[in-house]
Amino acid sequence: MPSEARALQDPPQAPIGGRTLAAVSARDVSKVYGDGQGRVVAVDNVSIAFGQGSFTAIMGPSGSGKSTLMHCLAGLDTVDQGSIEIGGREITTLRDRQVTELRRDHIGFIFQSFNLLPTLTARQNIVLPIELAGKKIDKSRLDFAARRLGIEGRLDHLPSQLSGGQQQRVAIARALITSPDVIFADEPTGALDTRSGQNLLDILRTASREGGQTIVMVTHDPIAATYADRVVLLSDGQLVGQIEKPTSDDVLDAMRGLGA
Numbered sequence: 532m533p534s535e536a537r538a539l540q541d542p543p544q545a546p547i548g549g550r551t552l553a554a555v556s557a558r559d560v561s562k563v564y565g566d567g568q569g570r571v572v573a574v575d576n577v578s579i580a581f582g583q584g585s586f587t588a589i590m591g592p593s594g595s596g597k598s599t600l601m602h603c604l605a606g607l608d609t610v611d612q613g614s615i616e617i618g619g620r621e622i623t624t625l626r627d628r629q630v631t632e633l634r635r636d637h638i639g640f641i642f643q644s645f646n647l648l649p650t651l652t653a654r655q656n657i658v659l660p661i662e663l664a665g666k667k668i669d670k671s672r673l674d675f676a677a678r679r680l681g682i683e684g685r686l687d688h689l690p691s692q693l694s695g696g697q698q699q700r701v702a703i704a705r706a707l708i709t710s711p712d713v714i715f716a717d718e719p720t721g722a723l724d725t726r727s728g729q730n731l732l733d734i735l736r737t738a739s740r741e742g743g744q745t746i747v748m749v750t751h752d753p754i755a756a757t758y759a760d761r762v763v764l765l766s767d768g769q770l771v772g773q774i775e776k777p778t779s780d781d782v783l784d785a786m787r788g789l790g791a
């Protein structure tokens with residue numbers, strides 16, 4: 532096993548920015564789909580830790596298991612083997628309701644498909660996680676998030692009245708509004724123009740550096756990856772390397788090396 536891959540087997544990870552605690556960690560995690568001829572090992576014996584306040588990009592060729600790994604780490608999918616801890620709490624043995632509560636209270640999601648509720652306005656979609664948690668809405672926080680994302684003039688529109696990029700920004704505001712400990716983002720800049728994409732990545736980097744939030748982002752974009760503290764590389768479901776303080780050239784070279 533290459534040395535950089537071995538380093539990934541050793542949670543908690545080396546401190547980033549002086550922080551040592553792992554916000555999320557996986558040990559010997561495997562996820563298999565199908566059986567017989569159709570059997571696919573989507574995640575193959577992965578061990579990795581994400582330090583508190585760290586910003587990690589998960590990269591690898593199409594079909595290498597990035598989304599599956601992220602879904603397992605976030606408790607959105609079950610694992611076939613191994614253990615996953617969020618905030619020091621083992622999640623693979625929790626009941627569905629307990630996992631739902633843990634997600635609601637500690638995790639924010641930004642998905643490619645925005646998952647906005649069609650009958651609620653942008654504002655109502657954004658504050659929904661706060662209302663579901665029975666908490667009070669901080670209007671100044673909502674206004675700040677909307678301004679940062681450039682949707683302050685769109686808050687009273689329904690999702691169907693918004694462009695794809697605007698819908699994505701509403702989904703991002705919804706993920707950030709509860710200040711979750713961990714934000715999982717799957718191709719968050721996919722539907723955004725360059726400027727909005729950079730704005731979002733800046734917001735995520737600030738959330739990690741200044742807010743101490745842990746960011747785990749799946750991306751194909753080498754420029755987006757440079758906003759992260761580290762890139763971890765997946766191939767055929769296995770962790771095959773990592774790059775600390777990545778430059779886009781480092782990332783492009785590594786991806787080419789994986790045949791992507």
Ligand SMILES: Nc1ncnc2c1ncn2[C@@H]1O[C@H](COP(=O)(O)OP(=O)(O)OP(=O)(O)O)[C@@H](O)[C@H]1O
Nearest residue numbers: 564565571573591592593594595596597598599600
């Ligand atoms: N629900 C499923 N049933 C069967 N196979 C699946 C399922 N979900 C994913 N897979 C398979 O698992 C492997 C990993 O898929 P995954 O979506 O995690 O890859 P990815 O790296 O995120 O890909 P992409 O970059 O194309 O989005 C692929 O071979 C995929 O076909």
